[in-house]
Amino acid sequence: MPGRFRVISYFGIILALYLIPVVVRIDYVINLLIFFLIWSMVALSFNLLFGYTGLLSIAQGGFFGIGAYAYALLVMKAGWPTWPAWVAGGIVSAVVSLPVSAITFKLKGHYFAICTLALSLIITGTLTIWRDLTNGSLGLVGVPPIRGIFLPWAGQVSFRSTFSFYPLTLTIFLLVLWVTYLLANSKVGRTFQAIRENEALSSSVGVNPNYHKAVCFFISAMISGLAGGLYASYIGFIHPMTSDVFIGLFALVCTVVGGTGTILGPVIGNLLLGTIPEILRIDPVVRNLIFGIVLIVVVRVAPKGIMGILKAKRQRAQGSRRV
Amino acid sequence: MSLLEAQGITKYFGGLKALEDVDFRISKGELVSIVGPNGSGKTTLFNIITGFHKPTRGSIKFEGSFIGGLSPYRIARAGIGRTFQITALFENLSVLDNVIVGLHHHTTSGMIDAVIRDRKYCTEEQACLEKAREMLTFVGVEGLESEFAARLPSFPRKRLAIAVALVSRPNLLLLDEPAAGLNVREIDGLAALLGRIRESGVTLCVIEHKMKFVMALSDRVMVLNEGRKIAEGTPGEVSQDEKVIAAYLGK
Numbered sequence: 171m172p173g174r175f176r177v178i179s180y181f182g183i184i185l186a187l188y189l190i191p192v193v194v195r196i197d198y199v200i201n202l203l204i205f206f207l208i209w210s211m212v213a214l215s216f217n218l219l220f221g222y223t224g225l226l227s228i229a230q231g232g233f234f235g236i237g238a239y240a241y242a243l244l245v246m247k248a249g250w251p252t253w254p255a256w257v258a259g260g261i262v263s264a265v266v267s268l269p270v271s272a273i274t275f276k277l278k279g280h281y282f283a284i285c286t287l288a289l290s291l292i293i294t295g296t297l298t299i300w301r302d303l304t305n306g307s308l309g310l311v312g313v314p315p316i317r318g319i320f321l322p323w324a325g326q327v328s329f330r331s332t333f334s335f336y337p338l339t340l341t342i343f344l345l346v347l348w349v350t351y352l353l354a355n356s357k358v359g360r361t362f363q364a365i366r367e368n369e370a371l372s373s374s375v376g377v378n379p380n381y382h383k384a385v386c387f388f389i390s391a392m393i394s395g396l397a398g399g400l401y402a403s404y405i406g407f408i409h410p411m412t413s414d415v416f417i418g419l420f421a422l423v424c425t426v427v428g429g430t431g432t433i434l435g436p437v438i439g440n441l442l443l444g445t446i447p448e449i450l451r452i453d454p455v456v457r458n459l460i461f462g463i464v465l466i467v468v469v470r471v472a473p474k475g476i477m478g479i480l481k482a483k484r485q486r487a488q489g490s491r492r493v
Numbered sequence: 494m495s496l497l498e499a500q501g502i503t504k505y506f507g508g509l510k511a512l513e514d515v516d517f518r519i520s521k522g523e524l525v526s527i528v529g530p531n532g533s534g535k536t537t538l539f540n541i542i543t544g545f546h547k548p549t550r551g552s553i554k555f556e557g558s559f560i561g562g563l564s565p566y567r568i569a570r571a572g573i574g575r576t577f578q579i580t581a582l583f584e585n586l587s588v589l590d591n592v593i594v595g596l597h598h599h600t601t602s603g604m605i606d607a608v609i610r611d612r613k614y615c616t617e618e619q620a621c622l623e624k625a626r627e628m629l630t631f632v633g634v635e636g637l638e639s640e641f642a643a644r645l646p647s648f649p650r651k652r653l654a655i656a657v658a659l660v661s662r663p664n665l666l667l668l669d670e671p672a673a674g675l676n677v678r679e680i681d682g683l684a685a686l687l688g689r690i691r692e693s694g695v696t697l698c699v700i701e702h703k704m705k706f707v708m709a710l711s712d713r714v715m716v717l718n719e720g721r722k723i724a725e726g727t728p729g730e731v732s733q734d735e736k737v738i739a740a741y742l743g744k
Contacts, residue, residue, distance in 0.1 A: 349608060356607035357600065357618065360586070364594040367583035374543060374577075375661040376569040376598030385604070 187340055191333045200332045204404060206445045207343040208397050209420070213428075213436030214350050215393035216421035221431030222359055223386040224366030228418045229270070229286035233292035233391040235261040235413020237398025239297060239304060242313040242408055247303075252316045256399040262396025264388045266293075269382035289413040297410040309409025316403040335404055342400060346393055351433050352394055353389070363431075420444070423461050429469050429477025438476055496521045496665055497542070497573075502551035504537055504720075513720045516549075519665065524687070524697045526638055526707045529717035530740060535700045536578055538717070539667050543575045544568040556664070570598050574663030576654045578670050578700075588634065590655045591642050591653060592625035596661035609673045611657055625660065632686060646670035652686065653668040659690065666690065668699045672706050708732065716740070 185218075191200050191255035204375070216230050244250040250258070270289055274282045316338070318328035329335045329341050353359050365379045366374040373379050402408045416421050421436070428439025443464065472479050497519040504512040512534045518526050524620060540546040542553060544565040553561040560568050583591050600621065606614040620691045629635060632652040637645065642653060651671060658666060671687075672680050680703065687710060701707045707714060708728040716724040716731055718740040724731050731737055 352608045352610070353604075356610075357602070357608045357614070358596060358604050359596075360590055361597060363590075364583050364597075365588055367585055368581050370545065370565070371581040371583065371657070372594065372597075374564040374569055374575050375657060376566050377594070378564075378566045440618065463580045 184344065185323040190335060191336050197332050198243045200336050202445060202448060204332065204336055204339050205448075206440060208401050209417075209424070209444050210398075210405075210437045210440045211343055211346050211397035212394050212417060213421040213424040213440050214346055215390040215397070216418070217391070217425045217432075217436040218350055218353070219386055219390040220422070220425060221435070222362040222366060223353055223383055224282075225383060225387065226253045226283040226422075227286040227387065227390065228283060228415060228422070229267075229290040230390070230394045230421050231415050231419070232286075232290035232413050232419050233266065234401070235297060235396035235408075235410070236263045236266055236295055236393030238408045238412045239310075239398075240395070241399035241402045243303065245314055246310065246312075252314060256316060256396065256403065259399035260392040260396035263398070264392035267387045267391035270383065271380070272385050275380040275383055284351035286418075287415065290413070290418055294410050294413045294415065296416065297413055302388030304410070307410055309407060309412075312408050313402050313408060315406065316400075320384045329403070339400060339404070342396070344397075347433070347437075350393075354433060358418065377435035393424070420461075423465050427464055427475055427476075429475030432475070432477040432481075435475055442476075495519065496556060497698075498554040499538075499542065500552050500554075502538065502541060502553070504534070504541060505548045505549045506544060510549075510720050512541070515717070515722050516722075517715065517722070519696060519698055521664075521696055522691070522694075523712045524691060524699065524710060526699045526701055526711040526714045528701060528704070528714060528716060529709055532719075533717040534720040535717055536669060539575060539669055539700065540665065542568075546715055553654070566598075569661065569663075572662075573667065574658040574661055574665070575667040576651075576658050576669055576671065578673075578718040580647075580650045580654045582642040582645075582654055583652060585641060585663055587639050588629070588642055588645070588653060589622070589625055589638040592628050592656050592660050593621050595628075595657040596621045596624060598661065628656045628660045629653075631689070632659070635683070647674055648682070651675070651683070655686065655690075659695070663695065665698065666697045668697065670702065672701055672703045684710055704732075 190203065194200065210292060212230050212234055216227065219225050219227050237259035240262040241255050244253055244255035244258055270285055274285045298307050300306075315335070316329050318326055320326050327334060329338050350356070361372070361377055361382055363380055368378050403410070424439030424443055425436040426439070427443060428437065429435025443461060447460070452460070468475060474481075495518045499515065499517040502512055502515040502517065515534075517538070517539065526539065527538065529535055537546060544560070544567070545564050547562055551561065552559060555571060555573060556569075563571075572646070583594060586594070600617050602614040602617050607661055626638070630639065632655055634649050634652045637649065642650070645653060655668070655671070672683055675683060684706065687697060687699070696709045698708070711728055714726065714728050714731045715722060716734070716737050723736045723740060724734040726734075
């Protein structure tokens with residue numbers, strides 16, 4: 171019964187993840203996990219776009235920043251309740267993706283990547299210059315955390331402490347992961363992949379490639395934006411570097427190292443390149459150097475990343491068992 | 494009744510005249526072949542009919558409505574299918590998924606249906622699966638369902654490419670050099686497949702270099718040379734035409 175065993179082990183892993191803050195009472199570790207989950211969401215959104223539809227977006231950091239700023243501004247300046255502001259942040263990010271889709275999908279080649287790079291820089295620039303709204307490079311201080319909710323079995327839960335914010339982040343992360351999985355393994359994911367594999371052929375059987383690319387970019391931008399809102403709510407302080415282009419590039423490195431076009435690849439990549447260097451306290455400059463080298467090695471040696479290596483191993487094992 | 498009617502098709506790539514004033518029609522149920530030396534504009538004509546190139550001048554009418562200048566996916570939905578000269582497949586998808594993608598525009602369930610896996614989506618996916626399997630049996634690619642398309646040998650690749658195009662239920666199917674690179678026995682197999690496709694009610698238009706194959710199969714042959722139509726008629730007529738002989742053999 172490998173099917174049932176697998177389901178049980180998944181539930182076991184999820185339960186264990188939820189129980190971590192009960193067992194580990196170290197603020198630092200939980201803090202690390204929250205950031206791991208938030209950056210993983212950005213990597214997942216990058217992978218949905220690059221791994222499935224084949225569009226290389228460097229603007230995920232920009233969308234992350236828009237989500238964070240939209241949340242903060244709607245709550246602080248417009249007086250919105252926190253939850254609607256968080257959702258609105260995701261939607262604003264997604265809407266920003268639309269003009270880029272309209273401009274770039276008529277062009278072939280690398281224009282999409284170039285355009286998203288420009289977009290990311292424009293977003294950071296705008297957030298820096300538009301002082302009246304964003305407070306410029308001083309950033310916004312005292313962003314209120316997302317409001318607590320009432321759970322029937324646990325009573326009123328607030329998300330003010332690291333320990334209570336962790337389950338919230340984990341829940342949203344698992345939802346994003348699940349939706350990504352469902353999308354990728356459905357008709358939609360299949361169509362995305364068909365466009366990645368051969369756009370001309372897919373349009374010759376009646377698939378509208380530009381529509382699907384725009385939809386994928388929209389969803390991906392929304393996930394990044396929601397992650398950004400969560401970040402702003404958790405950390406309580408944002409500045410233009412919250413939309414740094416490096417966030418998007420980091421998502422790229424995580425995805426490629428973990429396994430492009432696999433569900434868990436970006437998460438594993440992030441664990442390896444985000445969380446472990448953080449635990450080891452490696453200097454950020456040295457870290458970037460390591461990313462560069464790792465990226466080159468992975469692309470040369472194992473273009474399908476860690477998940478690709480694992481899959482090949484499993485297939486080889488099955489093959490030898492059959493013989 | 495003519496299914497496709499192209500008039501005065503002209504295509505310039507900058508200063509290069511790829512096609513010059515080509516008139517062309519296909520009637521329902523026919524098998525028309527387009528022949529001509531390399532660079533005579535055959536594939537360009539296909540690309541114009543299917544919307545991958547915009548004609549510089551000229552109009553194309555399909556089933557009574559003008560389709561010139563529409564995007565490729567719209568023309569595909571209108572009922573014109575095609576294969577590509579260099580066999581195009583979704584290389585990193587399974588053979589079955591390749592065919593299912595071909596069914597895309599006949600499905601109606603949306604993205605939300607796909608995420609929540611409602612009954613509509615599930616029945617539709619099941620129906621797609623069955624149709625795709627039927628199609629694979631029809632073209633003769635069986636037992637390879639879960640193989641990646643990239644791992645198929647050349648003849649099954651060609652059959653699969655035809656399956657992908659055919660499963661989207663076109664009324665007119667354009668085949669760009671289906672027999673290229675096949676050996677004699679495989680060509681016989683292909684001819685039989687084209688016969689079956691015709692019987693199922695699909696009109697065919699074929700670009701081909703292998704003259705024996707063309708002569709045996711076609712109702713009508715059109716000959717292009719240097720972007721112009723130099724002859725049209727039954728295989729017998731065309732093979733006697735002086736201009737055709739000159740173009741192929743040199744005077």
